[in-house]
Amino acid sequence: MVGAMEYRDIPRAGFRVSRLTLGTVEFGMEYGIGKPGSSLRPTAAEAETVIQTAIDHGINLFDTAPAYGESEIFLGTILAGIGHGELRIATKVGPFGDAAISTDAVRQSLERSLCNLQRDRLDLVQIHNATAAQLYHSPLMETLVRARERGDIGAIGASVYGEEAALASLRHPDIATLQIAYNLLDRRMADKVLPSAKERGIAVMGRSVFLKGALTPRRRYLPEHLNKLKNFAEKAAAWAEGHALTLPEAALRFCLANDTLNSVLIGVSSLQELHTALSIAGRGPLPARQRAEACGLAIADEKLIDPRFWGIDS
Structure with a gap:
């Protein structure tokens, strides 16, 4: 790794996090x-080695969720064996979809997460797939705020799809963090959401950096009905090659070049993938000229850049 890990403040949460967040969905389910x-x-054993190596290289934030299979249990067990120290866990509540949300359901979710993660307090609880209706017209936020006041959770965040939900989250006074999709092909949040988050002092975590593998060599395994997406990924790979970059390197360094992203979430399924990501991050963000060129690779078709529309299971 060329450079040391950078850290950024989460102003409304009162702690600092590494510029890289380790996503753990791969540890709990096929993804x-x-x-x-x-x-x-x-x-x-492999997951434990990945987590320990991440910690050794300065990563102090881990992202999980009840919806990620056994991820919470897995992460809680491993970190309990390693020792917590200054490590932070960002978990979630939900997703609730269009279902009515009850106070009891929220409380039970928080209690399960505390148990699964073997912690007395949850550092950050994000509303999974948050919507404006959930934020403003359900007991969800009131219940989370009360849990924060009791000391059960440290801060409240929102993980969202789409600009409308993102902007609604940013307007809420109790939201400390916003998690959004952002990558070489998906810059939908760049024009309105990121500037608004910066203005309001809300920390942003960028996910889907590698677009579920489409911006890595695994793009060759995209099913036939996603050939159009594969073609856009190949175009991005050709651009990267023209700058002596691999596509994963271009993808991660592109996100790191966006200073509004307090932390960039990476998901890995092996120690080799982690080492590769750490090495790439150590080379720093893309230079301004390359980043400006890379912005031209973005596409607007949400059916291609939003995995919810791909029609595949994992």
């Missing part, structure tokens, strides 16, 4: 684009 019939999920 991402992979060779048909093969598993991307690491073994327990």
